[in-house]
Amino acid sequence: MPATKAQALVPGLALLDADPAGDADALDRLAVWALRFSPLVAADQPDGIVVDTTGADHLHGGEEAMLRAIVDRFAAANLEVRVAVADTWGAAHAAARHAGAAMVLVEPGRTEHALARLPLAALRLPGRMRHDLHVLGFSTVGDLAAQPRAPLVQRFGPQLVRRLDQAFGAVSEPIEPVRSADLVEVRRVFGEPIAAPETLRRYVGKLAAELVAELERRAMGARRLDLLFSRVDNRWEAIRIGTAKPERDLRRLTRLLSDRIETIDPGFGVEVMTLAATHAQPLGASQVVSSLVEEPEADVSDLVDLLANRIGERRVYRFAPVASDVPERSVSRVEPMSLDDGASWDDHWPRPSRLLARPERVETMALLPDHPPVWFTWRGQRRRVRRADGPERVFGEWWKREAEATTVRDYFRVEDDAGERFWIFRAGDGEHPETGSHKWYLHGVFG
């Protein structure tokens, strides 16, 4: 369409000259940004980024959580993004662009099934070849995969079958990872490939020592380290570790890295090992507090790092108070080594030690508007209320959601004959129907 026609159709249309080189540069910069998700990232020109997430997804809470995090990051910047996770680069490339959903998760081993119905364009073929295939009556990847190979190779050359094999994982397709210029990186090339775990461990120690010396020279501390192993069969293996605060201690870093060495499959041998601090922060020298004053509290960041790298960063945390009367919202999770400001919750009312994930309906009999129930039935067991405290009235937070403008919860602390104590509430104030359904729920169990 000519530009003039487009401008006539859409008033105020902004026109920019195409700048393929600039776009490619921007994509490279975006790929460096995407290093936060995995150590192996490359720009998939012209319109994508490929990330090898093997061994890195658990740090983000699993594949689905990772995809969601990526989508959310872009959405926060008002950008639309399409992501897909699959066994191979080819399959993920196809699923992201042609599966028609913003987020696609192809289960391991289901690649062929997932790709079968996608159009031929998904295979990264030149336009001419796509057209010829179309003329021959092929329209989906599944059609092509079902054909005998030899005639296809004879007619179209080796590229077509190679793309098919790459998508289905029969041929490997290594990623050449991007690196930013100011990266602190050390590498070691071996004349003979090494594979024994002890040898790998020894060289991890040597690389770490070099990296620490380099970090010290720049007065930096590593927050994230990527250790890449380039295997003789042209595949990459990677270890990624994170630390809770900038770290330059050789013993700690070596231990964190060695802890994960067993997850590495060296195959026929490793040729090149690269250790990079992909995220570093300034770390100057600091004074140690004299033990004359008082016994300093032991530093646990080492243990936190060890656990976080084993089970995932998000699963090691501390709780911090949030100023909200709604119990579910009064607690937030913060990083384990974040600054402790000594804040705690109000101590006005006792709180249950176990909070149910979702309040559970209970059958009750209670006098309206503000009496505690006489009895209630929870999980099939009827309990007589012997003593009760309440109500503690919690109002909806109208500034969070419109629907909460009038809602009320009345919490009671009740004790049954056996002495078991529960936290139950009535949705509504007992008088006005707009404040809630007036049904009763059990929300927690006291100790």
Place this chain on the structure above:
Amino acid sequence: MPDHSVLADLRERVQRLEGKDMRARQVLQFGVPEIDGRLPGGGLALGALHEVAGGGNGAVDGAAAALFAAGIAARTKGKILWCVTRQDLFAPAIAQAGLAPGRVIFVEAGDEKTLLACFEDGLRYGGLGAVVAEVAKLSMTVSRRLQLAAEGSGTLALAVRRWRRQTEAADFGQPTASVTRWRVSVLPSRPLPVPGVGRARWLLELIRSRAGECADFEVEACDGKGRLALPAAVADRSAAPQVARKRATR
């Protein structure tokens, strides 16, 4: 007195077999003379594994057991590592038992095997005040490992035993290498002169204690500093017949 010298000799030999001098080990006192007096060394041994379970429905929800563990942990020094399989603790309650939110680092392990590995790592680390873990299964081998890790670093290890179903709680009878084993069951709260729920009360059973005797106590739940207390009536030494009668009717 020949008998005494024989006993003393035997004790010494047992201690040598155990490898560590039990008397030299530090203890954490409850601050309640009746409980401390029943424990060898006059308190809960630091650098040892202790098990806590809930009685009745508490075996499933572990509400009182968690508070009991929080109260003990609150009285130690340093950070606390609290390992769970799935998080359902309500942090404000833990804070009300004296454990400030800034002191507790939670680890959500996802499965039992990872949980035990984290538990052991925390114990071996040595810089923590106490490590609490909510575990269901605890075999002899695993508990022995944990006990050794705790002994090595001097960290207090608290295993809050908690099961999915009431029927699985029979597992608590299996032997483990823990030094003490407690069961906490809820009792009706302290009666108030006005309508309302008073300070919670627990029946605290010391089911097993290495080199000590079993006992049970009726106590008032942790206060804001994690301290237990004896109910006023017992402190005045007039409730003993009441307790006995109650047990006879059960």
